[in-house]
Amino acid sequence: MVSAMTDIQMMEDVRDGKVERLAVLFERHHVPLFNFFLRLTGSSNISEDLVQDVFYRILNYRHTYKGQSKFTTWMYQIARNTHIDYLRKKKEELPLDKQWNEALCTELSPDEKLEQGQDAILMREALAKLPLKKREVLILSRYQNLKYKEIAELLGCQIGTVKAHVHRAIKDLGKIYFELSGGTVS
Amino acid sequence: MTCQDIKEKFPDYLIGDLSQEEKAQMQNHIAACPSCRKELESLSAIWTKLGVLPEVQPETTLRTRFYTMLEDYKNDLGEEKPKTHLLEQIKTWFRPVWTGHPAFQLSFSLLFLFVGLIAGYFITGSRGQPAEISDLRQEVQSMRQTLAVSLLDQPSASERLRGVNLSVNTEKPDSGLIEALLNTLNTDSNINVRLAAVDALYLFYDFPLVKEGIAQTLSTQSSPLVQVALIDLIVNVRERRAIESLKNLIQTKTLHPDVKLYAELGLQKIGM
Numbered sequence: 008m009v010s011a012m013t014d015i016q017m018m019e020d021v022r023d024g025k026v027e028r029l030a031v032l033f034e035r036h037h038v039p040l041f042n043f044f045l046r047l048t049g050s051s052n053i054s055e056d057l058v059q060d061v062f063y064r065i066l067n068y069r070h071t072y073k074g075q076s077k078f079t080t081w082m083y084q085i086a087r088n089t090h091i092d093y094l095r096k097k098k099e100e101l102p103l104d105k106q107w108n109e110a111l112c113t114e115l116s117p118d119e120k121l122e123q124g125q126d127a128i129l130m131r132e133a134l135a136k137l138p139l140k141k142r143e144v145l146i147l148s149r150y151q152n153l154k155y156k157e158i159a160e161l162l163g164c165q166i167g168t169v170k171a172h173v174h175r176a177i178k179d180l181g182k183i184y185f186e187l188s189g190g191t192v193s
Numbered sequence: 194m195t196c197q198d199i200k201e202k203f204p205d206y207l208i209g210d211l212s213q214e215e216k217a218q219m220q221n222h223i224a225a226c227p228s229c230r231k232e233l234e235s236l237s238a239i240w241t242k243l244g245v246l247p248e249v250q251p252e253t254t255l256r257t258r259f260y261t262m263l264e265d266y267k268n269d270l271g272e273e274k275p276k277t278h279l280l281e282q283i284k285t286w287f288r289p290v291w292t293g294h295p296a297f298q299l300s301f302s303l304l305f306l307f308v309g310l311i312a313g314y315f316i317t318g319s320r321g322q323p324a325e326i327s328d329l330r331q332e333v334q335s336m337r338q339t340l341a342v343s344l345l346d347q348p349s350a351s352e353r354l355r356g357v358n359l360s361v362n363t364e365k366p367d368s369g370l371i372e373a374l375l376n377t378l379n380t381d382s383n384i385n386v387r388l389a390a391v392d393a394l395y396l397f398y399d400f401p402l403v404k405e406g407i408a409q410t411l412s413t414q415s416s417p418l419v420q421v422a423l424i425d426l427i428v429n430v431r432e433r434r435a436i437e438s439l440k441n442l443i444q445t446k447t448l449h450p451d452v453k454l455y456a457e458l459g460l461q462k463i464g465m
Contacts, residue, residue: 025451026267030458033259041251055255062259066266127245134246148208149243155204170204174236177207181239 014078022069033062036079039151040086046146047090049135060089080157083147087161133184141176148173194222196229203233207240260462300340307333338363342373350383357389366397375406384416391422398430408435411442417449424452428459436463 014035020028037058044054064085072081134142147153147161148169155173159166199222205211206219223230311329337359344356357377360370374397378390397403407426414420420442427435442448443456 024270026263026270027455027458029263030260031454033256033263037255037259038248038250041255042248045249046246051249051251055251055258058251058255059258059262063262066263124245126242127247130242130245134243145243148204149240150246154210155208167201170201173204173207174200177236177239180243181235184239184242 015074018065018069018072018078018081019074021065022072026066026069029062029066032065032078036082037062040082043083043086043146043151044090046134046150047139047143048093049131053093057086057089057093060093061086064089076160077157079151079153080161083151083153084161087143129184129187133180133187136183136187137176137180141172141179144169144172145176145180194218196222196226199223199226199229200232203236206233207236296343300336300343304333304336304340307336334364335367338367338370342370345373345377350386353377353381353383353386354389357386357393361393361396366400368402371397371400371402371406375402375410378406378419379410379413384418387414387416387419388422391419391426395426395429398426398432404432404434407432408438411435411438417452420449420452421455424456424459428462431463433463436460439463 012031014032017028017032021032040061041054041058044057045051048054048057061082065082068085134145137145144158144162147158148155153161155166155169159169162169199219202211202215202219205215211219223233307329311326311333314326314329341356341360341363344352344359347353347356357374360366360374363370366374371394374390374393378387378394381387381390394403394407398407407423411420411423411427414423424439426432427439439456439460443453443460448456
């Protein structure tokens, strides 16, 4: 049965020429991937473009898939590269390391603000103020269901470093949230 | 355990990745250490609060764009196969004149005669009588169709393939030709002829007879290749009437799993 096939088997089929199987992987992963980009960039339009770009790259680099690590780890690796390339294109005049520390700008229309609860708005604003590198590691561990080991593989660093980053990111986010709400965290 | 050791395990605690023993150690420590307890409480509070951000559904255009991209990529892969040269194709249509039945030779002679008449008409610069020219053109078309239909009925598969190829070049096929093509699709013993018939019918899909025939034939085809070609056709022309027959096909127990997947994807695409 197709539905019982793992992501790895599917991607191996795509690599070996059954490219139509990418549709199954798309159906399984495009929503989390879209939300990953949405939390990184704050823009749905940009996030949709980036998701499209990731699947385009998967097709073009399908020959390089080795099947050693989880498909999602490989996919988020491509997703990160896609995002970095997008930042490069967006602000070629700014050095990349400075962009990483730049906070993103999220603007909500009054309707959107009404739709979401006050908590969600505050948290979105706080997350947006967190420097990109910290935000990324936090999003990967909190929302994308990746284990610290997988994030370490993805970022090319030690698992201890990932945990330290997550710890630091939550602490900083707590401070920002506290300042924005003007009250207590819990 | 020192405070430092305990703090290093906070991230594991947040994602619930601690063993029972480690959990007990942490609980013992924070019960006795107010500073670590306070830090863990505020980390947990933020970690939980991150859950208020809902998962957002992307616009449906994202899906449409993806499937268009995948389709284009697949087509590009297909185009790498060598194409038949146009001249070669024309030669194959005329081969029956030299090698075929005398009836074809006669048909072709008549065809050339009509072509010659039309050409002569233009060369001599005659004016007026446009009705006559259109009559002649119609007759050429009808000759071509008659020839195609008779070729489709030949015992040799290559003759029948020529019949399909000839029918592709018909501007306005009559119901006789369409019926002959549908009949070929349903009953021809040769898979290549059936596949060629699917391609030919694709060009004439806006004829009601074709739409009906395509929806019906899906249940009778047993070859995965023909099934996939038909699914492609149905999806490409967005034939909503064929949705039921696609659904029935998916239910078939003997269906090849790849065809099933293809049909399911097709259904999704039509539904978009």
